[in-house]
Amino acid sequence: MPSANNVHEVAQSIAPECRVVYVDNDPIVLAHARAILASSPQGRTAYVNADAREPAKILADPLTQETLDFSQPIALMLVAILHFLPDEQNPAAMIATLLDALPSGSYLAATHVTPEYDPEMLYRAGQVYTERGLAGALRTADEFAELAFTGLEIVEPGIVPVSEWRPEGSGPHPLRAEVNANGGVGRKP
Numbered sequence: 001m002p003s004a005n006n007v008h009e010v011a012q013s014i015a016p017e018c019r020v021v022y023v024d025n026d027p028i029v030l031a032h033a034r035a036i037l038a039s040s041p042q043g044r045t046a047y048v049n050a051d052a053r054e055p056a057k058i059l060a061d062p063l064t065q066e067t068l069d070f071s072q073p074i075a076l077m078l079v080a081i082l083h084f085l086p087d088e089q090n091p092a093a094m095i096a097t098l099l100d101a102l103p104s105g106s107y108l109a110a111t112h113v114t115p116e117y118d119p120e121m122l123y124r125a126g127q128v129y130t131e132r133g134l135a136g137a138l139r140t141a142d143e144f145a146e147l148a149f150t151g152l153e154i155v156e157p158g159i160v161p162v163s164e165w166r167p168e169g170s171g172p173h174p175l176r177a178e179v180n181a182n183g184g185v186g187r188k189p
Contacts, residue, residue: 007077012040019044019067023058025051052081053089055097073105079183082148083113086137092147099152104188108152111162111183112144117176141182152186159184 008020020043024030030047039045046063058064068074076098085091099108115122115138122138129136139147145159157164162183163173 006037008037008039008043008045012043016040016042019046019069021046021048021064021067023048023050023052025049052078053085053091053094055094055101059098059101070101071103073107074102075107075109076102078108078110078148080111082110082144083138084134084136086135089135095148099188102188106188107155107185108148108188109183109185110144110148111181112139112148113180114138114140114144114182115180116140116182117161117180121177122180144182145184149184149186152188155185155187 011018011020022033022045024033024047027049030049033047037045044067046067048058048061048063050058050061052058078095082091085094099106113122126136126138141159149159159182161176161179162181163176163179165183166173
């Protein structure tokens with residue numbers, strides 16, 4: 001659901017002319033986003049109704065094509081989604097399809113829940129998801145790196161707990177067991 005400091009708001013506060021495409025397949029999220037999220041006058045923000053597991057549909061959508069300039073580097077953000085895609089749904093192919101469409105110099109920023117820091121708590125959470133018929137996958141930092149960042153130049157500090165991506169002076173970092181997610185950024189050569 002849209003909240004404070006949405007991607008387009010942060011990006012357009014730095015570069016007002018930037019363009020952002022949000023993708024979701026939840027009609028409530030899309031309706032809420034379209035109602036309250038507005039682009040800067042110089043930029044553009046679009047909301048595409050699609051499933052992340054169908055990257056060709058996302059790329060071919062007229063709103064995507066009208067909003068993004070595929071001749072310029074693009075930032076692809078897969079935040080809080082990959083752990084909802086078990087291997088059977090082939091998230092590696094989804095990522096590859098999206099990255100293949102992006103020009104050199106583009107970036108991927110991604111996060112993934114991990115069992116590395118508090119395995120007992122994540123196991124219990126996984127049981128709740130399974131009991132409710134929801135899919136998911138926990139992956140270690142190495143598994144996450146292989147899934148999402150193969151062929152990309154990893155940006156420092158690398159694939160680390162998301163709290164370690166906080167800027168200097170932003171306050172104390174949460175404990176790894178409080179976060180239970182890794183994040184990383186990779187640049188397409």
